[in-house]
Amino acid sequence: MGRGLKFAQIGKSPEGARAFPISHNKKMLVLASASPRRRELLAQAGFTFSVAPAAIPEDPMPGESPIAYVVRLAREKAQAVYSQLSAQDNDDDSLLVLGADTTVVAPNGEILGKPSDPADAARMLRLLSGATHQVLTGVALVAQGGVETAAEVTHVTMLTLSEEEIAAFIATGEPADKAGAYAIQGRAARWIPRVHGCYFNVVGLPLALVSSMIEGTLRRFEKTTSPIPETAAASSI
Numbered sequence: 001m002g003r004g005l006k007f008a009q010i011g012k013s014p015e016g017a018r019a020f021p022i023s024h025n026k027k028m029l030v031l032a033s034a035s036p037r038r039r040e041l042l043a044q045a046g047f048t049f050s051v052a053p054a055a056i057p058e059d060p061m062p063g064e065s066p067i068a069y070v071v072r073l074a075r076e077k078a079q080a081v082y083s084q085l086s087a088q089d090n091d092d093d094s095l096l097v098l099g100a101d102t103t104v105v106a107p108n109g110e111i112l113g114k115p116s117d118p119a120d121a122a123r124m125l126r127l128l129s130g131a132t133h134q135v136l137t138g139v140a141l142v143a144q145g146g147v148e149t150a151a152e153v154t155h156v157t158m159l160t161l162s163e164e165e166i167a168a169f170i171a172t173g174e175p176a177d178k179a180g181a182y183a184i185q186g187r188a189a190r191w192i193p194r195v196h197g198c199y200f201n202v203v204g205l206p207l208a209l210v211s212s213m214i215e216g217t218l219r220r221f222e223k224t225t226s227p228i229p230e231t232a233a234a235s236s237i
Contacts, residue, residue, distance in 0.1 A: 027221060029214065032081035032099040037185070037204040042098075045207045047214065054080045054099065058113065066105045067151050070138030073101035075149055078140040096217060097142045102204050104180025105134040112180040118170050121181040125169070128180060130160035132194075135180075135202045141213050143221070148213060152206035154197030156184070161191060 031042055034053035042049060054077035060069045078099030086095055104112040106127040115121035127133075132155055141148045161169075169188070175181035182188035184195070184202045200207045 027096050027218060028094050030081060030085065030095065030097045032077045032097050035100075035204055037183075038100060041200055041203060041205040041207055042210070045211050047211075049098075052081045052085065052097075054078075056080055058101075060111055066103060066109075066111050066134070066136050067138070067153075069111060070101045070103050070136045071140070071149050071151050072138070074099040074138035074140040075142075075147055077101065078142040079147065082142040093144045095143065096214070098210065098214070099140040099142070100137055100205055100210075102135065102137040102179055102201075104128070105136060106180075107131045107133055114177055114179055115175060115181045121170050121175040122166050124181040125161060125166045125175070128158045128182070129166075130158065132157040133180070137201050137204065137206055139206065139210055139213065141217055143217055145220075148217070150209055150213060152198055152201040152209050154195060154199070154201045156192060156196075156202060157194040158188075159191045159193060165191075 029047060029049040031038060031049050031051050032054045033039075033051070039051060056073070056076050058073055061072075064072070076099070078097045081099070082095060082097040085097070104124075106112055106124070108127065110127065112124050112127070115124055135154045135156055136151060138151045139149065169175065169182075172187060174183065174186050174188075178186075184192055184199070195202065198206045198208065201209075
């Protein structure tokens with residue numbers, strides 16, 4: 001981080017989170033997600049933020065690729081929250097909204113969202129069993145100057161599951177609200193021998209990518225709002 005940066009606590013931060021650097025106008029980071037896993041990861045990375053979940057339709061468009069799908073949802077979530085919050089506060093130049101969406105892509109190319117019922121969860125787990133699949137997260141950062149988007153892809157290998165293992169896993173209730181019917185940080189961890197790429201992406205938020213995006217935006221904001229140093233002004237006379 002650059003010199004001369006100020007620090008501010010923003011809202012009610014998760015325990016252990018620290019303030020992130022901002023410029024003369026306070027830059028408020030808002031996470032446009034209700035996911036507790038994303039909140040924990042963003043706090044783990046050291047950012048202070050508030051949470052404002054976005055409610056948008058999450059169905060894929062016809063012919064939409066998995067990467068285009070998650071990036072679109074991340075952008076729509078961030079833009080919806082940014083519009084809502086900026087309408088409530090005229091000081092929208094202080095607002096920085098982070099949106100994210102994670103999905104699982106089966107080896108056959110099918111986008112796997114959250115299962116609709118236990119039978120759908122079993123179907124998804126059979127697709128992933130004994131093969132390598134992809135986990136994609138789209139990320140969007142919206143500020144007054146526009147929107148920046150990116151995506152992370154991680155390859156995850158799952159062991160072959162028996163029907164008994166699938167049934168027992170579904171009976172725990174854990175797959176019900178998870179994309180692809182599993183969470184790598186949950187009971188399914190014992191079936192995942194190999195992860196190629198960002199582990200945190202599989203949990204729900206690619207921390208290195210997100211941190212670089214936030215810090216890059218803050219640096220650009222610092223450059224555009226910093227006053228001209230006195231030494232520079234004097235040398236130009």
